[in-house]
Amino acid sequence: MDILVYGIINSVTLSLLSLGFTLVYSISRLPNFAHGALYITTGYFIWQFLNALGLNYPLSILVGIALTAFIGAMMYRLILIRIRGMEISEIIATYAIGLAIIEGLRWGGLRGSTFTLPSFASGSRVILGVSVDDQRLLVVVVGFAVFALLYFFVHLTRNGLALRGIAQDERAAMMLGIDSDRMAIVAFAIGSSLAGLSAALILPLGNIVVEAGYNVLVFSVAVSVIGGLGSWPGAIIASFIIGFAQILTEKFLSSHFQMVIALLAIIITLLIKPSGILGRQKELEERV
Amino acid sequence: MEVRRKERIDRGIKVRSEGIYCVSSPKEMLYVAGPRLLLIAGLLLLPLVLEMAPYWKRVVNIMCVYGLLAISFDFLANVVGLVCLGGAMFIGVGGYMTAIFNVYLHCPVFLAIPLAGLSGALICTVLLLPCLALRGVYFAIVTLMYPLLFTRIIEALNILGGTNGITGLDSFPNPYLENYVIIVLLLIFLFGLRRLMDEDIGLVLRGVKDNDQSVRASGINVAHLKALAVFITSFIGCLGGAYLAHLYMWAGLSLFALDFSIIPIAAVTIGGGGSMMGAVIGTFILVPLSEFLRFFGTFRIVIYCLILTGFIVFRSEGLLTYFARKYDQFERWAKI
Numbered sequence: 001m002d003i004l005v006y007g008i009i010n011s012v013t014l015s016l017l018s019l020g021f022t023l024v025y026s027i028s029r030l031p032n033f034a035h036g037a038l039y040i041t042t043g044y045f046i047w048q049f050l051n052a053l054g055l056n057y058p059l060s061i062l063v064g065i066a067l068t069a070f071i072g073a074m075m076y077r078l079i080l081i082r083i084r085g086m087e088i089s090e091i092i093a094t095y096a097i098g099l100a101i102i103e104g105l106r107w108g109g110l111r112g113s114t115f116t117l118p119s120f121a122s123g124s125r126v127i128l129g130v131s132v133d134d135q136r137l138l139v140v141v142v143g144f145a146v147f148a149l150l151y152f153f154v155h156l157t158r159n160g161l162a163l164r165g166i167a168q169d170e171r172a173a174m175m176l177g178i179d180s181d182r183m184a185i186v187a188f189a190i191g192s193s194l195a196g197l198s199a200a201l202i203l204p205l206g207n208i209v210v211e212a213g214y215n216v217l218v219f220s221v222a223v224s225v226i227g228g229l230g231s232w233p234g235a236i237i238a239s240f241i242i243g244f245a246q247i248l249t250e251k252f253l254s255s256h257f258q259m260v261i262a263l264l265a266i267i268i269t270l271l272i273k274p275s276g277i278l279g280r281q282k283e284l285e286e287r288v
Numbered sequence: 289m290e291v292r293r294k295e296r297i298d299r300g301i302k303v304r305s306e307g308i309y310c311v312s313s314p315k316e317m318l319y320v321a322g323p324r325l326l327l328i329a330g331l332l333l334l335p336l337v338l339e340m341a342p343y344w345k346r347v348v349n350i351m352c353v354y355g356l357l358a359i360s361f362d363f364l365a366n367v368v369g370l371v372c373l374g375g376a377m378f379i380g381v382g383g384y385m386t387a388i389f390n391v392y393l394h395c396p397v398f399l400a401i402p403l404a405g406l407s408g409a410l411i412c413t414v415l416l417l418p419c420l421a422l423r424g425v426y427f428a429i430v431t432l433m434y435p436l437l438f439t440r441i442i443e444a445l446n447i448l449g450g451t452n453g454i455t456g457l458d459s460f461p462n463p464y465l466e467n468y469v470i471i472v473l474l475l476i477f478l479f480g481l482r483r484l485m486d487e488d489i490g491l492v493l494r495g496v497k498d499n500d501q502s503v504r505a506s507g508i509n510v511a512h513l514k515a516l517a518v519f520i521t522s523f524i525g526c527l528g529g530a531y532l533a534h535l536y537m538w539a540g541l542s543l544f545a546l547d548f549s550i551i552p553i554a555a556v557t558i559g560g561g562g563s564m565m566g567a568v569i570g571t572f573i574l575v576p577l578s579e580f581l582r583f584f585g586t587f588r589i590v591i592y593c594l595i596l597t598g599f600i601v602f603r604s605e606g607l608l609t610y611f612a613r614k615y616d617q618f619e620r621w622a623k624i
Contacts, residue, residue, distance in 0.1 A: 031425045033373075033432070082601050089600050091371045091428045092553055096600075099550060100593035107587040214436060221429050229425070256444030263433050270418045270426060 002130040003247055009136050011243025012143035013202060015236045018220035018227075019150070020194035026167040026230030027187035028180075030080060030090055034098030035195055036217030042068045042196035043208040044105055047115050057118065065196035072192025073185045081181060102213040119204035139201045146197065147236065163187060167230065215259070222262035226269045228276025237277055241265070295622040302616045323615070327568070328475060335467035345467060349535055351575040352470040353379075356477060356528035358552040358559075358567035360521035363481050366561035367490070368517040369497030370420075374431035376548035378525025380438055381408040383533035383543040385526065387454040390534070397458045401530040408526030413519045420518065421511040423500070435544040442541060453540025457533055470531050474568070477524050481564050484520075493517055550589055551575070554596040560606020569608055 017039070024032045042064050049060030075097060083089040124133040154160035165173035166183045174180055195216075203212075223242055227234030242265060249257045269276060305316035331352075338344045357375045364370045386404035389395040395403060415434065419426040442448055449455070460466040484490050493513060495503045500510050533539040551574055552567070559570025574592065581588045599606065 031428070033428075079597060079601055083604070086604075087425075088365050088369070088371050089604065091373070091425060092557065093597055093600050095373055095428075095432070096550070096553070096593040096596045099546070100590045100597070103546075103586045103589040103593075107585060107590065218433055218436060221432075225426070225429060254444060256440050259433070259437055259440050263430075263437050266430065266433070267418045270422060270430075274422050274426070 001128050003244075003251065005128055005130045005132060007240075007244040007247045009132070009140055010247050011240040012140045013198070014219060014223055014243045014246075015239035016139070016143050016146065016194065016198040016201070017216050018223035018235050018239055019146070019232070020191035020198075021220040022224040022227070022230060022232055022235040023194065024187050024191035025224065026232065027163055028076070028084075028166075028184035029230075030076075030084075030184075031094065031221075032188070032191065033091065033095040033217065034075065034101065035191070035220055036213035036215070037098040037101035038068050038072055038192045038195040039199045039216045040105060040208070040210055040213040041071065041101055042199040043115075043117065043203040043212075046117060046200060046203075047208060050117070057120075061200045065193050065200060068196035069189040069193035072195075073189040076185050076188040081184075098213075098217065102210050105213075106210045115208035116206075117200075117204040117208065135201075135204055142197075142201055146194070150232075159183075159186060218259060219262055222266050224276075225266050226276055228278045231276060231278040234276055234278030291624045292621045293624055294619055296613070296617045296619050298617050327565075331471050331475065332468075335464065335471070342463075345463070346535075347576065347579050349467060349470050350532070351571055352474045353528040353532050354548075354551050354555065354575050355474045355568050355571045356470075356524050357548060358555040358571045359474075359478055359481055359564045360524040361552040362556045362561050362564055362567040364517060364521045365556065367485060367497060368493050368514060370514065370518070371425075371428045372431045372521070373428050373553075374433070374435045374549050375525060375552050376435040376544045376546065377431065377438065378408070378412060378522050379529035379532060379548045380435060380544040381411055381522075382526030382529025383539040384448055384454070385411070386530035386533050387448070387457055387539035390457050391454055397460060397534055400458075401527060401534065404530035405523050405527040408529070409519050409523035412522035412526065413515055416518055416522075417515060420514040435546075435549065439541050439544050449540070451541060453538055453542075455538050457537045457539065459534060459537050466535065470528075473527060473531070478564055478568060481520075485564075489516075546589060550592055550596075551578070554592040556606075557596050557599045557604075558607060560608035560610070563608060566606050566608035570606070573607075 020038075021032055021035045024030060024035075045064035045067055046060050049055045049063055050057060053060075055063065075094075079093060079097070080090065083093055119133075119135040120138060124131050125137070126132075127137075152160075154164050162173070162178045163183055163186065165176065165178055166180055170180055173183075219242070223239045224230070224235050226241065227236070227238030242262060245261050245265065246258045249255070249261050301316060301319050304310075304312070305320050310316045310320045334348050335345055338348065357379065360378070361372055361375055364372050382404050385408045386400045389400040389403050390397065416427070416430065419430045443451060460469065485494070492503060492508060496510055496513055496517075503513070504510050529543060533543065551571070555570030555574050556567045557570070558573060559566030559568065561567070578588050578592075581591060584591070603610070
């Protein structure tokens with residue numbers, strides 16, 4: 001039973017982590033290798049606001065996420081916009097920015113176990129015979145709320161529809177007067193704030209360590225490759241697969257193998273169905 | 289207001305020395321061969337010049353290892369179109385393979401290094417095979433993950449010496465051999481790859497980057513070609529890694545360090561991609577720089593990344609292309 005409960009929690013966590021990456025990729029076709037860096041930056045910001053500036057907790061979370069969204073948007077507006085379309089440069093630039101942020105934070109003293117965020121909810125309760133602490137439950141609740149919000153955003157609002165239009169067919173969307181660059185900025189802002197939100201939710205469960213930046217990147221990339229690069233429902237399904245696989249490996253093998261599982265899943269996906277679980281008919285485009 | 293534009297015209301000597309005509313006089317021959325000879329002679333003399341500074345001789349060795357990685361990254365990215373974000377994988381696999389051959393199987397150094405190169409290249413190619421039949425970012429994603437993965441596996445299973453690594457590798461018989469092995473390797477592969485690009489196969493490989501559908505339409509298997517290119521580059525990388533392991537007399541987890549992934553990328557971007565020569569020049573700038581910045585620790589990676597991003601955005605042609613233009617052409621302002 002605990003496999004089921006913790007599996008669901010882990011899966012929702014993963015899909016929160018990977019949703020930002022998938023969203024950015026689906027809209028601007030840019031693999032944002034700085035995703036993990038943005039995640040860890042938010043944690044650092046929140047910690048700084050909380051401890052160095054002495055803001056109260058909800059406010060510092062809000063400001064932290066907003067700042068991360070701004071960084072993401074500026075990353076596109078100032079750097080990536082100039083190299084759009086040059087595939088090699090895009091990959092290298094996002095990777096370099098991500099590394100710069102992560103290693104900069106490491107140099108700036110973000111190491112050891114001194115950096116912790118307080119959790120919002122300290123109690124725990126018993127669900128299906130398994131005791132779960134409230135913070136983890138909160139992750140699941142907020143996770144589902146975010147899915148729902150995102151669904152309504154992209155189906156009902158003007159900006160959301162524009163985002164979907166760009167994701168489906170960039171040229172046709174541009175002919176209808178949707179500015180592709182503006183939408184990419186919006187996508188980067190939303191993707192980064194999703195990374196930030198997941199950081200605010202998940203980091204209180206442990207210490208803030210820079211290595212988490214790499215792990216988050218690896219797992220979010222794995223999830224979105226398996227779900228089909230750029231497919232949001234696919235990413236959610238894939239995160240349930242990976243999430244349960246992780247919990248099972250942790251139970252029967254050891255937690256060191258989680259990354260092995262992620263990579264194995266990617267390779268199996270690439271061998272069997274490269275476009276992923278819900279990749280939309282891109283197989284012809286992607287296979288050589 | 290007078291409107292002017294910059295006009296670039298090839299120098300006479302450049303035009304005169306194109307193709308077979310370059311053998312017409314010593315001046316033309318020197319014009320063509322000069323820069324190349326300067327590089328070769330400079331590299332070969334470097335250990336002798338640095339005789340008084342053994343520390344910097346070691347830096348030269350490491351610089352050449354990075355040079356090997358950089359030319360292999362350049363070949364893979366700018367010729368074949370596959371972006372490899374994990375050069376550390378080649379170094380690590382090569383280093384561990386040579387440790388296995390040398391320590392466990394007692395091969396002598398000069399047998400262990402080539403064996404490690406071949407077997408490591410085979411391992412890397414097989415591991416990367418699933419993403420070769422695909423376009424897009426998959427290769428970058430998978431190569432990004434492998435170095436992290438190897439580290440985790442070695443830690444988790446506690447194989448190959450675990451976190452302590454494998455110690456007791458043989459060193460090179462004398463310091464000159466230590467220098468010249470890697471310098472000669474770098475020169476061989478640098479000019480070898482440039483030669484390869486001018487051969488038929490090089491043309492087809494460039495075709496893979498520019499338009500893989502037309503390569504496929506010509507009845508050539510793109511995945512096979514990519515596998516060949518990955519084999520060549522991982523062979524070069526693994527040789528570098530094997531050399532490094534013998535230089536340190538140790539193969540450990542730090543062979544999978546991030547530096548081996550990011551410095552070659554930065555070097556290629558700074559030097560200018562596509563010609564291999566730019567990659568080497570980039571390493572010759574970056575690696576000594578990183579020695580001066582040793583004080584900063586991991587902050588060095590931040591510096592590389594910032595330089596790299598700056599070059600990609602503002603000077604994407606790189607230094608070599610810039611200087612080659614100055615060498616081959618003169619510029620003047622002309623009225624429109």
